[in-house]
Amino acid sequence: MQxxxxxxxxxxxxxxxxxDAQRMVExxxxxxxxxxxxxxxxxxxxxxxxxDWLDQxxxxxxxxxxxxxxxxxxxxxxxxxxxxxxxVMPLRADGTPWQFGSRRHYDMSSPDYRRECARIVxxxxxxxxxxxxxxxxxxxxxxxxxxxxxxYSPATRTAFQQWLAAQYGDIHALNxxxxxxxxxxxxxxxxxxxxxxxxxTDANPAHLLDFRRFLSAEVASFxxxxxxxxxxxxxxxxxxxxxxxxxxAFDHYQFAKAGLDLAAWDSYPLARTxxxxxxxxxKVRYARTGHPDISAFSHDxxxxxxKGRFWVMEQQAGPVNWAPWNPTPAPxxxxxxxWEAFAHxxxxxxxFRWRQAPFAQEHLHSGLNLPGDGYSPGGEEAVQVGAELxxxxxxxxxxxxxxxxxxxxxxxxxxxxxxxxxxxxxxxVFEYYQTLRQLGLDVDILPRDADFSGYALVVVPTLAVVDLxxxxxxxxxxxxxLFGPRTGARTRNFSIPATLPPGPLQALLPMQVxxxxxxxxSLTPETTLAGxxxxxxxxxxxxxxxxxVQTLAAFADGWPALLAKGNVQYAAAWFEPKLHxxxxxxxxxxxxxxxxxxxxxxxxxxxxxITFAFNYSDTPCxxxxxxxxxxxxxxxxxxxxxxxxxxxxxxxxxx
Numbered sequence: 001m002q003x004x005x006x007x008x009x010x011x012x013x014x015x016x017x018x019x020d021a022q023r024m025v026e027x028x029x030x031x032x033x034x035x036x037x038x039x040x041x042x043x044x045x046x047x048x049x050x051x052d053w054l055d056q057x058x059x060x061x062x063x064x065x066x067x068x069x070x071x072x073x074x075x076x077x078x079x080x081x082x083x084x085x086x087x088v089m090p091l092r093a094d095g096t097p098w099q100f101g102s103r104r105h106y107d108m109s110s111p112d113y114r115r116e117c118a119r120i121v122x123x124x125x126x127x128x129x130x131x132x133x134x135x136x137x138x139x140x141x142x143x144x145x146x147x148x149x150x151x152y153s154p155a156t157r158t159a160f161q162q163w164l165a166a167q168y169g170d171i172h173a174l175n176x177x178x179x180x181x182x183x184x185x186x187x188x189x190x191x192x193x194x195x196x197x198x199x200x201t202d203a204n205p206a207h208l209l210d211f212r213r214f215l216s217a218e219v220a221s222f223x224x225x226x227x228x229x230x231x232x233x234x235x236x237x238x239x240x241x242x243x244x245x246x247x248x249a250f251d252h253y254q255f256a257k258a259g260l261d262l263a264a265w266d267s268y269p270l271a272r273t274x275x276x277x278x279x280x281x282x283k284v285r286y287a288r289t290g291h292p293d294i295s296a297f298s299h300d301x302x303x304x305x306x307k308g309r310f311w312v313m314e315q316q317a318g319p320v321n322w323a324p325w326n327p328t329p330a331p332x333x334x335x336x337x338x339w340e341a342f343a344h345x346x347x348x349x350x351x352f353r354w355r356q357a358p359f360a361q362e363h364l365h366s367g368l369n370l371p372g373d374g375y376s377p378g379g380e381e382a383v384q385v386g387a388e389l390x391x392x393x394x395x396x397x398x399x400x401x402x403x404x405x406x407x408x409x410x411x412x413x414x415x416x417x418x419x420x421x422x423x424x425x426x427x428x429v430f431e432y433y434q435t436l437r438q439l440g441l442d443v444d445i446l447p448r449d450a451d452f453s454g455y456a457l458v459v460v461p462t463l464a465v466v467d468l469x470x471x472x473x474x475x476x477x478x479x480x481x482l483f484g485p486r487t488g489a490r491t492r493n494f495s496i497p498a499t500l501p502p503g504p505l506q507a508l509l510p511m512q513v514x515x516x517x518x519x520x521x522s523l524t525p526e527t528t529l530a531g532x533x534x535x536x537x538x539x540x541x542x543x544x545x546x547x548x549v550q551t552l553a554a555f556a557d558g559w560p561a562l563l564a565k566g567n568v569q570y571a572a573a574w575f576e577p578k579l580h581x582x583x584x585x586x587x588x589x590x591x592x593x594x595x596x597x598x599x600x601x602x603x604x605x606x607x608x609x610i611t612f613a614f615n616y617s618d619t620p621c622x623x624x625x626x627x628x629x630x631x632x633x634x635x636x637x638x639x640x641x642x643x644x645x646x647x648x649x650x651x652x653x654x655x
Contacts, residue, residue, distance in 0.1 A: 629647070
């Protein structure tokens with residue numbers, strides 16, 4: 001468990017660098033990320049490089065004993081490049097180009113831009129790839145941020161057509177798969193296919209889905225282009241990308257296959273709490289701490305993307321600048337966020353940023369230091385984290401209690417055809433995740449094709465396409481599998497299965513969804529699950545059962561609410577939180593998992609033999625802990641923003 005920081009030497013006089021580096025070491029920082037936005041300083045004019053400043057920056061950091069993480073500068077092409085090749089600029093759906101003067105102003109399908117990216121990354125990797133202080137590389141920065149992923153340019157259109165031709169081989173196969181006979185949408189050849197935008201009414205959902213798949217493949221190949229170059233010139237170094245929280249514009253699991261040693265992500269809990277579709281009461285309650293499951297969700301997701309390895313590349317250290325409202329964190333919470341990441345398995349937590357910028361777009365985005373130097377309030381808490389890390393024991397990671405399936409294609413299916421204004425796939429998965437955490441369970445978020453052996457409980461909030469491989473996996477599993485509504489609702493080509501939903505899952509659970517309804521807030525079908533009365537919200541499947549399927553719960557109007565057979569259960573609705581809590585608690589206990597309903601706003605996480613606890617609530621709490629607990633951080637009495645960690649023996653007795 002190590003601390004890092006994001007540093008921009010090009011923003012500050014060189015006379016500050018050595019002092020900054022020394023203060024970083026004193027704070028307990030080991031890794032420093034630099035250079036990810038510095039293309040204009042590396043190459044002020046086409047083909048004319050200036051490496052002196054970066055040479056000196058790396059040497060200054062290395063002399064202080066710091067490890068350097070280099071970012072490739074491709075997220076911000078310089079002015080000369082977009083002037084020389086104006087077609088590099090991405091186009092909006094209406095054909096107007098984005099303008100220079102910010103970042104992410106490029107079309108990743110542009111052959112010219114890919115060539116220029118390969119060139120700058122090659123020169124950079126050749127120069128620094130084997131420097132002993134350079135230990136890792138970050139490709140680009142927050143790919144797809146600011147809704148910049150879809151560029152509607154001629155280059156993107158050509159690439160999309162080529163991708164479709166490779167997928168389908170024959171235009172008649174595409175027309176059949178997309179159902180283009182509907183509304184006379186049949187194409188004569190692949191060159192006729194354009195973007196699924198600017199249509200009088202809804203574009204064909206299969207067209208939209210394949211465009212999302214294509215864009216995801218483009219992002220992965222753009223990353224892969226850089227990875228190949230870095231591996232050639234900088235062997236033995238970790239290569240990664242910094243993802244974002246609750247971002248699904250591309251498939252991160254597919255991206256990882258293009259070359260990833262670990263997954264990193266950028267954690268901004270307060271801003272993320274503001275922008276997500278959470279109840280207003282939660283936004284008010286957690287305005288200064290962040291929702292207790294917001295960052296944890298992404299920690300567990302990206303640990304899975306990185307196959308067990310993840311970093312937090314940017315950790316919020318104070319107020320930020322990009323949410324609708326940007327409050328200051330409550331006292332202690334900056335420290336809490338760092339330790340929560342470590343509790344979920346982070347190898348590195350890197351603060352953003354070393355010093356607050358007094359200029360440009362992010363001058364209201366805080367750092368560890370104030371613009372004129374001296375620690376910010378968050379910086380003071382980072383000092384405490386650094387001191388604690390020096391004394392903290394080495395700790396192992398371990399498998400969670402429950403596997404939770406997250407599927408990017410299901411996100412795209414439901415985004416394209418929500419059918420109900422409030423149906424949000426990510427929030428459905430998040431509600432299941434939040435419920436499991438309220439029960440004190442550790443969760444591993446995994447893709448549909450993961451190895452689920454060893455888990456007693458696998459939770460699938462919904463999965464748009466169920467294939468035979470998954471059915472085989474479930475049928476041979478020793479785990480209890482819980483599926484949510486809309487599972488198996490579509491084929492890969494966005495059609496309703498011939499046998500009706502849930503498609504191939506019917507081999508294990510003989511039932512059919514004969515119609516569906518989205519529920520406005522005033523439509524609340526009532527049911528009782530595991531002894532708890534409540535209602536469905538947002539969505540309900542109307543199900544017809546066959547064979548020996550058990551109806552474990554039904555709605556007041558007679559439609560089944562919860563069905564079961566063998567090791568499979570199916571929830572025919574999105575349930576309100578108290579029903580999810582009762583159902584998942586009963587399911588977990590039925591397979592031998594020990595659950596504990598935690599106080600509101602309190603969460604626990606285990607890592608090896610160490611248990612961490614965190615209090616996001618404004619209500620103080622006293623945790624029941626083992627009498628034999630060896631306290632590593634704090635105590636079991638937690639105020640808001642406080643945490644504790646203890647190690648216990650195998651024979652510990654609860655008190």
